Amino acid sequence: MTDTxxxxxxxxxxxxxxxxxxxxxxxxxxxxxxxxKRAQLGGVxxxxxxxxxxALLDSSELFALARDKFSLHGIVIEPPHLDLATxxxxxxxxxxxxxxxxxxxxxxxxxxxxxxxxxxxxxxxAGLHEVLVTVPETSHTAEWQQDLLAGxxxxxxxxxRRVLLAPGSEATELPxxxxxxxxxxxxxxxxxxxxxxxxxxxxxxGYIGLEMGSIWRRLGAQVTVLEMLPQVLPTMDRQAxxxxxxxxxxxxxxxxxETRITGVRRIGAKAIVQFNAGTGSEEIxxxxxxxxxxxxxxxxxxxxxxxxxxxxxxGRVVVDGDxxxxxxxxxxxxxxxxxxMLAHKAMEEGVVCAERMAGQKSVVEYEYIPGVVYTWxxxxxxxxxxxxxxxxxxxxxxxRFNFAALxxxxxxxxxxxxxxxxxHGDTDRILGIHIVGPRASDMVAEAVAxxxxxGTARDIxxxxxxxxxxxxxxxxxxxxxxxxxxxx
Amino acid sequence: MDIKIPEVxxxxxxxxxxxxxxxxxxxxxxxxxxxxxxxxxxxxxxxADAAGILSIAVAEGTTVKIGTVIxxxxxxxxxxxxxxxxxxxxxAHESLEEDLKASVSSPSARREMREQGIVPxxxxxxxxxxxxxxxxxxxxxxxxxxxxxxxxxxxTQPQVQAAPTLPVSPPPVxxxxxxxxxxVIKTRPETHGSVRSEEAPAYAxxxxxxxxxxxxxxxxxxxxxxxxxxTAMLTSFNEADLSQIKALREKYSEQFQKRHGVTLGFxxxxxxxxxxxxxxxxAVNASIDGNDIVYHNYHDxxxxxxxxxxxVVPILRDADKMHLYEIEQAxxxxxxxxxxxxxxxxxxxxxxxxxxxxxVYGSLLSTPILNPPQSAVLGxxxxxxxxxxREGQVVIRPMMYxxxxxxxxxxxxxxxxxxxxxxxxxxxxxxxxxxxG
Numbered sequence: 001m002t003d004t005x006x007x008x009x010x011x012x013x014x015x016x017x018x019x020x021x022x023x024x025x026x027x028x029x030x031x032x033x034x035x036x037k038r039a040q041l042g043g044v045x046x047x048x049x050x051x052x053x054x055a056l057l058d059s060s061e062l063f064a065l066a067r068d069k070f071s072l073h074g075i076v077i078e079p080p081h082l083d084l085a086t087x088x089x090x091x092x093x094x095x096x097x098x099x100x101x102x103x104x105x106x107x108x109x110x111x112x113x114x115x116x117x118x119x120x121x122x123x124x125x126a127g128l129h130e131v132l133v134t135v136p137e138t139s140h141t142a143e144w145q146q147d148l149l150a151g152x153x154x155x156x157x158x159x160x161r162r163v164l165l166a167p168g169s170e171a172t173e174l175p176x177x178x179x180x181x182x183x184x185x186x187x188x189x190x191x192x193x194x195x196x197x198x199x200x201x202x203x204x205x206g207y208i209g210l211e212m213g214s215i216w217r218r219l220g221a222q223v224t225v226l227e228m229l230p231q232v233l234p235t236m237d238r239q240a241x242x243x244x245x246x247x248x249x250x251x252x253x254x255x256x257x258e259t260r261i262t263g264v265r266r267i268g269a270k271a272i273v274q275f276n277a278g279t280g281s282e283e284i285x286x287x288x289x290x291x292x293x294x295x296x297x298x299x300x301x302x303x304x305x306x307x308x309x310x311x312x313x314x315g316r317v318v319v320d321g322d323x324x325x326x327x328x329x330x331x332x333x334x335x336x337x338x339x340x341m342l343a344h345k346a347m348e349e350g351v352v353c354a355e356r357m358a359g360q361k362s363v364v365e366y367e368y369i370p371g372v373v374y375t376w377x378x379x380x381x382x383x384x385x386x387x388x389x390x391x392x393x394x395x396x397x398x399x400r401f402n403f404a405a406l407x408x409x410x411x412x413x414x415x416x417x418x419x420x421x422x423x424h425g426d427t428d429r430i431l432g433i434h435i436v437g438p439r440a441s442d443m444v445a446e447a448v449a450x451x452x453x454x455g456t457a458r459d460i461x462x463x464x465x466x467x468x469x470x471x472x473x474x475x476x477x478x479x480x481x482x483x484x485x486x487x488x
Numbered sequence: 489m490d491i492k493i494p495e496v497x498x499x500x501x502x503x504x505x506x507x508x509x510x511x512x513x514x515x516x517x518x519x520x521x522x523x524x525x526x527x528x529x530x531x532x533x534x535x536a537d538a539a540g541i542l543s544i545a546v547a548e549g550t551t552v553k554i555g556t557v558i559x560x561x562x563x564x565x566x567x568x569x570x571x572x573x574x575x576x577x578x579x580a581h582e583s584l585e586e587d588l589k590a591s592v593s594s595p596s597a598r599r600e601m602r603e604q605g606i607v608p609x610x611x612x613x614x615x616x617x618x619x620x621x622x623x624x625x626x627x628x629x630x631x632x633x634x635x636x637x638x639x640x641x642x643x644t645q646p647q648v649q650a651a652p653t654l655p656v657s658p659p660p661v662x663x664x665x666x667x668x669x670x671x672v673i674k675t676r677p678e679t680h681g682s683v684r685s686e687e688a689p690a691y692a693x694x695x696x697x698x699x700x701x702x703x704x705x706x707x708x709x710x711x712x713x714x715x716x717x718x719t720a721m722l723t724s725f726n727e728a729d730l731s732q733i734k735a736l737r738e739k740y741s742e743q744f745q746k747r748h749g750v751t752l753g754f755x756x757x758x759x760x761x762x763x764x765x766x767x768x769x770x771a772v773n774a775s776i777d778g779n780d781i782v783y784h785n786y787h788d789x790x791x792x793x794x795x796x797x798x799x800v801v802p803i804l805r806d807a808d809k810m811h812l813y814e815i816e817q818a819x820x821x822x823x824x825x826x827x828x829x830x831x832x833x834x835x836x837x838x839x840x841x842x843x844x845x846x847x848v849y850g851s852l853l854s855t856p857i858l859n860p861p862q863s864a865v866l867g868x869x870x871x872x873x874x875x876x877x878r879e880g881q882v883v884i885r886p887m888m889y890x891x892x893x894x895x896x897x898x899x900x901x902x903x904x905x906x907x908x909x910x911x912x913x914x915x916x917x918x919x920x921x922x923x924x925g
Contacts, residue, residue: 361602363585365595429592454592454619 005112007033009357010131010160012118012302015043017334017346018166019102024354026109033158034111035118035133040095041102043168045343048188051098055091056191056215057374063087064218072413082219084195091191114156120303120330121157128159129329132303162329162357165302165317166350169295169335174203177264183271183288184264187212190290197221199286201273203261205232207373209292210248214375217253224254224284226261226275233373237385237434239420244379244436247416251376264289297336312338321363323353331357345369368452372441377417380444383432383451386422395425399457399481401473403437405488408468414438419477421457428456428481439470446474457481489538491559493552496527496833503527504551504703505558512544512607513583516561523548523558524829528707529836530800533829538563547610593620600625704798715858720896723855723867724904728912729885730871733757736918748813755791756815758843758868760921761914763787763808766841769907771899773840775861781898784840790859791819792844795826801859802831803839847871847888856893863898866911867891 008030121130171186202209205227217223233241263274317332334346355362370382399421403409417437433447460478479485503525521533540563591608613620744752766773787808790801802822845868856867874887
């Protein structure tokens with residue numbers, strides 16, 4: 001431990017929450033350092049989550065279109081064959097460009113970045129929080145790293161007036177069934193298979209399981225999803241989830257709901273999954289098991305215990321309205337705290353946390369955070385589900401429009417799904433919008449904007465939507481709230 | 489219990505509800521300051537008459553008639569209050585967040601309301617469907633900006649050691665003086681040093697800014713211009729050697745302080761000296777009313793004090809009959825009243841002559857402006873050690889320039905000059921005051 005450098009803010013973790021907070025804080029005039037344990041910036045989102053999965057989803061979608069749909073459009077080609085290595089290289093290239101982009105943004109905003117694992121080290125005599133960074137041997141290979149450590153040894157202590165914890169989360173294992181990185185894998189490994197599995201078993205029908213299942217199903221794998229609950233995507237509006245469920249089964253993904261995995265036996269490169277579905281125990285053969293049953297906050301190794309930082313019963317860090325923990329000067333955002341584990345939620349929190357440090361009264365408006373599942377058709381939603389409104393006893397009206405009745409969707413031959421709008425019974429104010437359909441992820445932006453502006457179903461139906469576009473489904477659904485849809 | 493705009497004095501019919509210190513839903517205690525109102529004469533705090541939950545009916549920035557109900561305090565049983573007091577701040581914050589959620593507004597408008605602590609129901613939305621737009625918030629935001637610039641002025645203000653005496657009567661250089669600690673600053677979360685830029689928000693414009701005049705400022709402007717246009721004002725100068733008063737003060741200050749609880753300043757000597765001189769030159773204490781000259785057989789001396797919103801001139805009644813310490817105490821009381829927005833119109837009415845001390849700000853020489861219908865005003869200035877000639881020798885003495893502005897319609901130059909000379913003699917030889925008075 002040789003070098004001490006002091007900062008206004010030290011961010012631990014360069015994922016979507018951490019890097020955004022760092023940039024915003026630097027914009028606000030703070031002197032910022034970021035500690036990241038990976039050689040690449042961007043966290044799970046960029047390196048092994050959102051971005052690489054979308055790269056593979058897009059590639060596999062094109063492959064499936066060429067194989068299954070071109071002929072319907074009158075395009076006759078030889079059946080396409082898969083060059084998985086190239087597909088993976090393209091994915092890696094996409095990731096590399098984006099992580100380099102963050103390194104550039106750090107440089108531009110004069111943010112110091114250090115590769116290493118960070119640990120809170122208490123408060124120094126000057127009253128600053130110390131962060132002990134253990135630098136891996138190979139750190140010099142990280143191109144983005146500033147010369148903060150030039151010529152220094154393996155640990156360094158940074159000190160700062162504030163520390164922001166944004167280390168993210170990691171995949172949870174099934175009890176008693178540890179990851180082995182080859183057969184029993186997490187989503188990160190499933191983005192790097194070197195060949196298409198014969199039979200991929202996925203534990204968990206959440207959005208990660210369904211997206212990964214979609215990729216490998218389109219590329220030719222047999223895919224079976226095992227889910228403990230009686231439904232897929234449990235937090236989604238039931239009608240939307242059911243529609244997606246039907247659509248995925250039609251694509252050949254098999255589901256076993258209300259099923260509990262009791263054990264996995266490895267036999268060479270294969271495995272036998274034992275599960276319990278109601279009555280008795282059953283087994284299936286497979287060559288890969290993807291466990292996507294949830295993620296847990298990465299609290300280990302940060303020195304939270306020594307600092308007596310308060311955690312809740314689920315192991316998440318407890319923060320106040322400023323995202324400050326019970327220790328003054330230590331903050332936390334993103335997957336480490338309560339709320340959905342979403343990159344864009346962490347990004348919002350990063351910005352707001354930095355602004356509140358600077359005395360601004362920003363807040364994250366959690367009720368307008370959209371959620372998306374990137375299957376095909378896609379599912380996207382913002383606000384309350386119909387089930388939530390029923391339970392809360394709120395008077396509501398429903399408007400719905402199916403893509404099957406929409407010109408543009410017909411042209412695209414993407415007729416599955418619908419837009420569903422839930423509006424308040426008296427005020428007409430929109431309480432939730434749920435979309436299953438082509439490019440639902442992009443369409444949900446209109447829903448978020450309208451809801452953020454306190455909009456009503458009438459507001460959407462009085463807004464002109466271009467023809468022919470997918471977005472017309474939004475307008476028709478809004479008209480349907482008052483039973484005035486034109487194209488029904 | 490209704491919160492009403494109180495009667496503040498004759499000829500005051502309306503007031504500007506300048507600022508709410510508390511929000512709707514806040515729990516208030518009896519006598520907590522609730523809001524600040526501005527009339528064309530004074531600024532006043534309205535305090536809670538009872539404890540309870542505040543609900544605001546009239547938004548700040550609104551001009552209302554005297555007697556208007558501007559809000560309500562819902563009284564609560566005492567037990568409830570004590571249990572919920574510690575959470576007040578949190579409740580207030582959460583209730584604003586709830587209000588914002590319920591409001592029909594854009595994200596940027598909500599952000600601005602959060603930043604400025606504006607309750608959405610206090611804003612009349614002009615957007616589609618009554619939506620609150622940024623434009624609707626502009627005037628409010630500008631009002632806030634004006635106030636915060638005044639707060640900054642406080643910090644840069646030189647500390648006045650002899651607190652009572654404050655600035656020069658109307659010379660337009662009056663600084664935007666002393667503000668009571670404003671709740672705007674109190675409610676703001678601790679801002680950390682260099683981080684927050686102090687730049688005006690982008691929409692406040694760059695090189696210039698336009699803000700409406702406050703009622704007090706408007707009144708000051710009108711009156712100053714009227715005086716210029718309707719009197720024949722000119723100024724005569726002299727200077728006084730304050731060696732003796734200084735020595736007196738040094739000798740007795742400790743004793744005086746102990747006995748009367750106030751520091752002995754220069755002002756009481758000048759007040760006494762003025763009363764003496766006025767007695768000898770009644771025209772200087774007189775005023776014109778139509779075709780008559782009204783001579784006042786009493787000496788009500790106005791003392792110009794720089795207030796938060798502008799200059800005010802509270803009156804020392806029958807100053808000639810007051811003791812030095814009474815004068816000092818009375819002035820200290822006025823300053824405290826101004827600081828806490830408690831000054832009454834009655835404190836400002838009447839007055840036969842005014843003293844204004846620009847010296848506390850370091851003014852070396854100035855020409856004060858009359859406070860009509862008075863006919864003269866004395867300007868005191870900074871005390872400087874200057875070389876003067878005494879008995880053929882150059883010696884160093886603490887000197888002050890004196891300026892007397894007077895209405896030449898009523899007061900002849902001879903009288904004015906003699907008045908000033910008499911005054912000078914009294915302050916140079918304060919023992920004479922004893923013998924005379």
